[in-house]
Amino acid sequence: MLRALLASCVLAGASPAWAVEVPAAVLRVDYPELLPISRLDLPPEDLGFAGAALATEDNQTTGAFLGNTFTVHDVAVEPEGAQAALDQLVADGYRVIVVLARHDELLSFADAVPEGTLLLNARASDESLRSEDCRANVLHVAPSDRMLTDALAQFLIWKRWDRWFLIHGSHPEDLALAEAYEASAEKFGGRIVEEREFEDRGGARVTDTGQAQVQQQIAVFTQDASRHDVVVAADASDVFAAYLPYQTWDPAPVAGSAGLRPLSWHPAHESWGATQMQNRFEELAGRPMREEDYQAWLALRVVGEAVTRTQSADPEAIRDYALGPDFEVAAFKGQPLTFRDWNGQLRQPILLADGRITVSVSPQEGFLHQVSPLDTLGLDRPESACTAFEGGQE
Amino acid sequence: MIGRLGIAALLIGAAVPAQAYKVFVSNERGNTVSVLDSATWEVIAEFPAGNRPRGITIAPDGSELYVASSDDDMVRVFDPETYEETHTLPSGPDPELFVLHPSGNPLYIANEDDNLVTVTDVKTGQILGEIPVGVEPEGMGISPDGRTLVNTSETTNMAHFIDTETFEITQNTLVDQRPRVAQFTADGKLLYVSSEIGGTVSVIDPATGEVLHRIGFEVPGIQPELLQPVGVRVTQDGSRVFVALGPSNRIAVVDGASWEVLDYLLVGQRVWQLAFTPDEKYLITTNGNSNDVSIVDVAGNEVVRSVQVGQQPWGVVVAPE
Numbered sequence: 001m002l003r004a005l006l007a008s009c010v011l012a013g014a015s016p017a018w019a020v021e022v023p024a025a026v027l028r029v030d031y032p033e034l035l036p037i038s039r040l041d042l043p044p045e046d047l048g049f050a051g052a053a054l055a056t057e058d059n060q061t062t063g064a065f066l067g068n069t070f071t072v073h074d075v076a077v078e079p080e081g082a083q084a085a086l087d088q089l090v091a092d093g094y095r096v097i098v099v100l101a102r103h104d105e106l107l108s109f110a111d112a113v114p115e116g117t118l119l120l121n122a123r124a125s126d127e128s129l130r131s132e133d134c135r136a137n138v139l140h141v142a143p144s145d146r147m148l149t150d151a152l153a154q155f156l157i158w159k160r161w162d163r164w165f166l167i168h169g170s171h172p173e174d175l176a177l178a179e180a181y182e183a184s185a186e187k188f189g190g191r192i193v194e195e196r197e198f199e200d201r202g203g204a205r206v207t208d209t210g211q212a213q214v215q216q217q218i219a220v221f222t223q224d225a226s227r228h229d230v231v232v233a234a235d236a237s238d239v240f241a242a243y244l245p246y247q248t249w250d251p252a253p254v255a256g257s258a259g260l261r262p263l264s265w266h267p268a269h270e271s272w273g274a275t276q277m278q279n280r281f282e283e284l285a286g287r288p289m290r291e292e293d294y295q296a297w298l299a300l301r302v303v304g305e306a307v308t309r310t311q312s313a314d315p316e317a318i319r320d321y322a323l324g325p326d327f328e329v330a331a332f333k334g335q336p337l338t339f340r341d342w343n344g345q346l347r348q349p350i351l352l353a354d355g356r357i358t359v360s361v362s363p364q365e366g367f368l369h370q371v372s373p374l375d376t377l378g379l380d381r382p383e384s385a386c387t388a389f390e391g392g393q394e
Numbered sequence: 395m396i397g398r399l400g401i402a403a404l405l406i407g408a409a410v411p412a413q414a415y416k417v418f419v420s421n422e423r424g425n426t427v428s429v430l431d432s433a434t435w436e437v438i439a440e441f442p443a444g445n446r447p448r449g450i451t452i453a454p455d456g457s458e459l460y461v462a463s464s465d466d467d468m469v470r471v472f473d474p475e476t477y478e479e480t481h482t483l484p485s486g487p488d489p490e491l492f493v494l495h496p497s498g499n500p501l502y503i504a505n506e507d508d509n510l511v512t513v514t515d516v517k518t519g520q521i522l523g524e525i526p527v528g529v530e531p532e533g534m535g536i537s538p539d540g541r542t543l544v545n546t547s548e549t550t551n552m553a554h555f556i557d558t559e560t561f562e563i564t565q566n567t568l569v570d571q572r573p574r575v576a577q578f579t580a581d582g583k584l585l586y587v588s589s590e591i592g593g594t595v596s597v598i599d600p601a602t603g604e605v606l607h608r609i610g611f612e613v614p615g616i617q618p619e620l621l622q623p624v625g626v627r628v629t630q631d632g633s634r635v636f637v638a639l640g641p642s643n644r645i646a647v648v649d650g651a652s653w654e655v656l657d658y659l660l661v662g663q664r665v666w667q668l669a670f671t672p673d674e675k676y677l678i679t680t681n682g683n684s685n686d687v688s689i690v691d692v693a694g695n696e697v698v699r700s701v702q703v704g705q706q707p708w709g710v711v712v713a714p715e
Contacts, residue, residue, distance in 0.1 A: 058529045061509055062550040065528065065566045273548065273572070276530050279488075279507050301549075308551070308568065330549070330571040330591040334641075335619035373617065 019067030020313040022059070024300055025094040026052045026122075027085060027109075028076045029101035037242040048100045048122065049074040050285035051293030052300055057284070059304030068307060072300065079105065083112065090114060095315045098122050098299045100292060103129060110135040118315035120299035123292060127180065130343045130379055134386035139322060140345045141299040145180040147378035148262040151350030151362035152232075152255055153184035154376070158364045161229035165194045165222070165252065167244070168234035177234040181256065188367075193226040198240045218247035225250065233257040259354065262362070265294030266353040271361075274332040298331055302346070305329045323389070333361070338372075342381050342392035347374035415671050416474065416713040417678055419687055420447040420461055421704030427461060428703035429477070430678075432671055432712070435689055435699050441477040444470050449491045450709040454498045458516070459711075462489035462503065469501065469514065474713055483519055486512035491575070491709075493534040493543070495558070502543050504531040511545050513561065523561045527554050535576030535585065542600060546573035546587055553587050553598065565603040569596045575667075577626040579650070586635060588623035595623050595637055597653060607653050609637070609646075616642050625668040627677065629692070636677055636690075638665040645679060647695060659697055661688035669710040680707040 028048050036042060044050075052072050059070040073094065077085040082105050089097060090113060097113075099106050100123040107129070110119055121129065121140045129135075130144050156162065164185060168178035178195075185192050198221065222231070222244075231248055233256040235241035241257035253259060267278065267288030281289040281297075306318040306327065321327055323344070328336035333349045340347060352360045362377065369375040381392070414433035420443060421428060427447060429439040444463030451460050452474060459472040462485065469483040469492070485492075486505040489512075493502050500522055503512045511531055513523040528550025535544040536558075543556040546569070553576055555565045570592020577586045578600065585598040595609040611621040622640035628650060629635075635648040641664050647657040662681025669678050670692070677690040681700075687707055689699040 058549050061529045062547075062552070065550070065552060065554070065563070273530070276506055276548075283507075305551075328571055328592065330551075334591075334622075336571055336591050336593075373619070 019069070020307065020311060021069045021071075022063075022096065022303065022307050022313045023071045023073065023094060024052075024056070024096040024098065024303060025073045025075060025089045026098045026100065026296060027082075027089060028074070029079055029082045029105050030076055031079055031102065036238055041238070044285075044287055044290075046285060047290060048098075048292040048296040049076075050281065050287075051289065051295070051297035052098060054281055054284050054293075055297040055300035055304065058297075059300060059307075062304065062308055066308065066311070068311075068313075070300075070304060070307075083108065086112060090117070096120075096303055096318065098296055099124075100296065102126075103133075106138070107133055107135070110138050113137065116315055118319050120302065122295035122299045126176065127379060130345050130384060130386060132385040134343050134384075134388050136344075136388040137319075138344060139299075139302070139319065139339065140343075141302065142295045143264050143348060143350060144345060144378050145177055146183065147345075147348075148350060149177070149180040149184040149256075150187065150377045151262040152260070152352060153181070153188045153190055154362045154364040154367050155260075155352055155360050156190060156230055156232075156255065157188045158366070161253075162190050163193045163226075163228045163230070164190050165196075165225045165228035165231045166192045166234065167196050167198055167222075167231060167240075169237050169239050170197055170199045171237045171239075173236040174234055174239075177236045177257075181232055181234055193228050196221070196225075198235070200237065200239045214243045215247060218243050219249050222248040222250065228252060230255055231259075233259070260352055260359055261354075262350045263291055263353055264348065264350065265289060265291045266351050266358055268353065268356060269332070269351055269358045271358065272332050272334040277332050298329070298337075298346070301329055301331065323392075335374075340375070340381070340392070342389050343379070343384050343386040344389060345378065347372060347377075349374065350377060413671070413673055413715060415715070417669070417671075417687075418450055418452070418459060418474070418711050418713070419678075419680060419703045419707045420450040420709040422446055422448055422682070422706040422708040424705030426704045427459075427472070427477075428707070430687070430701060430703075432676060435701050437701065437703060439477055440704055441472070443472070444468070448708045449489060449503075450711045451492060451494055451501075452711050452713055453494070453516075454496070454714060456714045460492070460494070460501060460516070462492055464488050464490055464506075469503065471516075481519070483514050483516060484512075484521055485514060486510055486521070486524065491532055491534050493536045495536060496538060496540045502534055502536065502545075504534050504545060506530055506532065509547070511543070511556065525556055525561050525563070527556075527563070528552050533574050533576040533587065535578050537578050537600065538580055538582045544576040544578075544585060544587075544600075546576050548572045548574070548590075551589075551592075553585070553596075553603075555600070555603065567596075567598055567603045567605060569598075569605070570594045570608070574624045575626045577628055579628050579632045580630045581632060584632070586626045586628065588626050588637060590622045590624055590640065593618060593621050593623065595626060595635075595648075609635075609648055609653050609655065611637075611639060611646055611655060611658075613642060613644060613658055616644075624666050625679070627668040627670055629670070629674055634692070636668055638668050638679060640664055640666065641683075643681075645677075645690070657695055659690060659695070661690070661697055662686045662700055666707075667709045669712050671712050672715050678710050678712065680710050682706045682708060
């Protein structure tokens with residue numbers, strides 16, 4: 001109704017009386033991490049920020065026709081300084097903040113910000129943030145672990161590769177990811193016929209000698225597993241999964257944290273107009289677009305879309321519109337994206353990519369849901385322990 | 395033989411045999427243009443058309459064929475009789491869709507990567523203007539009197555109304571997500587804008603910019619997400635609106651007065667753009683994923699033929715009589 005009213009107003013070229021200013025911030029927490037296994041994964045300095053810059057350009061181009069002004073302020077900080085950085089943003093008046101951080105920091109931010117602040121989670125994939133730890137002032141643009149593992153599971157089931165050899169790391173986030181795969185297997189009929197833990201002993205990264213060792217070690221590590229169709233790797237810590245393809249004892253495809261990976265974005269994705277998005281991003285940033293960039297872009301596009309349609313920069317109005325029935329945003333995935341109004345999670349198709357191309361996109365055909373096929377991915381309303389959204393509107 | 399032809403003519407109910415027109419189809423991935431004869435629906439030629447040919451149109455007098463070579467950043471001009479490339483026109487980067495002024499000059503081109511509309515004089519090859527518009531400009535429509543140009547921008551989600559004298563934007567109308575095509579009625583009184591991701595066609599009063607109605611689509615057994623409106627064409631009298639519905643492999647037939655959907659016709663895969671023959675007996679649809687075009691009998695409301703063309707057919711135009 002609101003949309004119909006707005007659209008029926010003629011938006012004149014000159015600055016209308018309702019012009020609004022929308023200052024947003026991006027707060028990125030940089031954790032101490034070892035170098036990635038692959039050089040191709042080295043984090044660029046403007047990770048996430050470049051996506052936010054593109055979204056701000058996009059929003060501003062649209063805003064110029066309506067007299068709205070969009071700006072963005074980037075902050076990168078070590079974990080120790082994270083709370084102080086957040087406090088500074090709040091003191092400077094920022095009330096729309098995109099957060100690229102892990103579970104603990106995101107949660108403490110959500111509990112610390114004053115009323116009327118909107119946080120958009122563009123990194124943390126923990127299921128608990130969408131369930132028992134959900135917060136009413138946080139919208140999740142990043143897909144959750146279960147959305148990602150469900151997306152892969154649907155594809156494996158579609159392929160009739162239902163016997164899985166699950167290999168997980170030894171860190172807590174690896175175990176959480178393994179649990180997500182176990183839940184996805186149960187949900188869609190996969191069978192985990194073998195499960196092993198790859199313990200992180202601070203072992204070799206790829207070096208001249210390391211390569212030879214990997215070839216021996218991974219073969220031995222995967223020996224004598226029960227008969228399986230696919231190896232599923234749960235390695236959130238980037239310790240071993242990249243070594244699995246081609247090195248397993250049995251000839252089996254690898255999926256999960258290596259091989260065929262479920263992703264929110266991939267720099268080779270071209271369907272549904274994505275080529276234009278990749279072109280614009282590469283021109284701006286001088287490098288391919290990563291998931292963090294896409295998620296930061298999407299977070300600010302959600303804000304831009306809500307501001308354009310409501311002509312309000314009030315964070316609560318943005319939140320309410322985003323969670324409401326009229327909201328939708330196009331994001332190069334072939335269908336409009338909307339929010340789950342009962343936990344603040346953005347519904348979205350998940351790409352399955354092998355590092356070169358998009359292999360498939362989930363949800364897969366035939367996986368049905370009474371609300372939206374997208375709700376076959378991730379926690380569904382009855383499974384979520386989130387109460388901060390008061391069960392949504394339905 | 396003669397008897398069979400006579401029966402066919404009777405069945406069609408036409409006293410005069412159908413006119414033969416040349417139909418030009420741009421093949422985005424094949425880098426060619428296919429030429430069909432509308433009397434036989436045979437492919438009579440296929441010729442190279444540069445890299446990633448998409449937008450395609452023809453001069454009102456049929457003298458020149460224009461093809462947007464998206465990856466060459468130019469418009470190629472062909473002789474519609476010999477299929478020889480005669481010259482090229484500057485288009486700005488990544489030209490996709492374009493529209494000719496009703497007089498045949500100039501050509502208004504959407505530059506998808508640069509948030510611009512480029513205006514090119516087709517006689518002199520001069521760029522007359524560059525008009526900044528929204529993000530990812532795509533659809534291009536022009537009013538029958540040539541005074542108002544409409545561009546749609548896919549990420550900004552607006553129809554921009556542009557004065558063709560001053561090149562100034564006079565009004566903007568917000569529409570649903572990812573607007574693709576803008577089409578005026580022949581009397582200039584209505585503008586139809588398709589929204590691919592929004593799944594709707596907005597009916598706009600061009601005089602005020604007001605959205606009068608949103609046409610929605612529904613096909614039992616088809617996921618609503620697949621009903622993605624792209625190409626739009628309206629009969630001369632405004633009574634019928636045809637809408638290509640992308641990956642649902644269907645076109646919708648819409649009543650031009652009540653805006654009710656009257657019918658859905660099954661065509662090829664990922665149906666994209668549409669064109670009438672000048673006598674409006676037939677509508678041609680480009681089907682990108684099945685590499686063919688479907689031929690719709692407009693009066694009979696049925697698909698009568700499908701014809702294989704080149705790789706990934708994108709745009710279509712029919713030569714005037």
